[in-house]
Amino acid sequence: MPEPLQDTRRLCVHSITTRPLSFEEILSSYPAAGISAITVWRQLLEGRSPAAAGRQLREAGLEITSLCRGGFFPAATQAKRQQAIDENRRLIDEAAELGAPLVVLVCGADPSQTLAESRRQIMEGSAAVLPHASACGIKLAVEPLHPMYAGDRSAINTLAQANDLCQQLPSPWLGIAIDVYHLWWDPDLEREIQRCGQAGKLFAYHISDWKLPVEDLLNDRGLMGEGCIPLRQIRSWVEAAGFTGFIEVEIFSHRHWAKNQFEFLEEIKKAYLAHA
């Protein structure tokens, strides 16, 4: 097991984790809470220039880890698949303006077709946007999603599948975001993290916890320590695979969003130091 984290130098928070906070509140409160970096969810940029927002975040002392989130490639019609590709290209442009080096891809799934078909379309969509990503100097990170989202959010549900996808589409601009909430249950996790690292594909690492009972499929994630994910063990695997980047706290939770968000940031910091 690795040592507990001694400071918050690697602590990144996803803006959606504190969804009620405005852009201005984030600018002041994240650095004050000792948070070092931010992953920007697209809605935070609504109505503002990505370039200016990026500048403001950096001036406030926050590194920008990534922009969330593109993907959603599968669809039953060619026209809709093309729309998704176009939208991903726009998102890559936005990341470049913002100064985010990475875009996270939630791959998508269309329940009207087989998973195999959705998987083929994810491959095609990723291949179609990669040239634009590389031209813009933006990396893409496929995020395998928990199998409970296979119906309508992602047909890529294990790290093995994401590793396979990266092997089939070899590009230094395509890699993987490992999120413990989606992958903790997988008996092959350690082995596939190793494989991911050896291939140079471990682009991002997201944490939260699996609290019990899960009361909502989407928005009931736990803060680190509230659930049963062996966070320190998984971090040890990720670090043994060569990962030294930010540890990103990504929590969707009605329960936590209902709290005072400034106090929640303090809880996040404490939980990070105690459990991550």
Place this chain on the structure above:
Amino acid sequence: MPEPLQDTRRLCVHSITTRPLSFEEILSSYPAAGISAITVWRQLLEGRSPAAAGRQLREAGLEITSLCRGGFFPAATQAKRQQAIDENRRLIDEAAELGAPLVVLVCGADPSQTLAESRRQIMEGSAAVLPHASACGIKLAVEPLHPMYAGDRSAINTLAQANDLCQQLPSPWLGIAIDVYHLWWDPDLEREIQRCGQAGKLFAYHISDWKLPVEDLLNDRGLMGEGCIPLRQIRSWVEAAGFTGFIEVEIFSHRHWAKNQFEFLEEIKKAYLAHA
């Protein structure tokens, strides 16, 4: 793809699917709806002699496919693990009295320990009850559960894991129950079904559907045709693997339980013929 099913000779319904029905109502309504077999959930037997209940079910024309459910082996203390083993032995006795040839095992998981530890305890628990199962002539079917239940219901979450378990504990009395709700998302499903069949371990086949959105982790399963599981394709794999047994409808659903259950039985039959 196999042909649609032409009749209800292979149609089995789990008593929990029509949870509001009493034992007496099941005795009359299942056969009247053309249902050929029943999997008995233990609560249906509360306050009655299993032997007499079994006789009544058979006299009503229902074959008894299995008794649900044992397992839940992992626990943090030795005393609790022993309790689980004792309870499983009692359940095996009950199955023998009832005349059910098979007991389904939901393996269990204890969130206070790692999945690896829970998996070791599942192996130990299964090994501990197998001699009693074989002495009683009762088969045990490990049912891999969806990864969304890894926290507290089962640390066996893929068919590959269940196949591995059966390889590690070779016994003609230990096999697998394949439930599409738990396994449909798995990219290795076809291959692992083949492996399961070749090893002679495909003991049971459960169906339902994955409706969207899933509003409740436990009790929001869909009737066949209401969701996105490719039921006929999975049946083709199961049959190619040599399975010719009952096709068991196992649906936990507040939505369906709220209906008139006699009408629901008719819907089940129609959905079975149209989609299974």
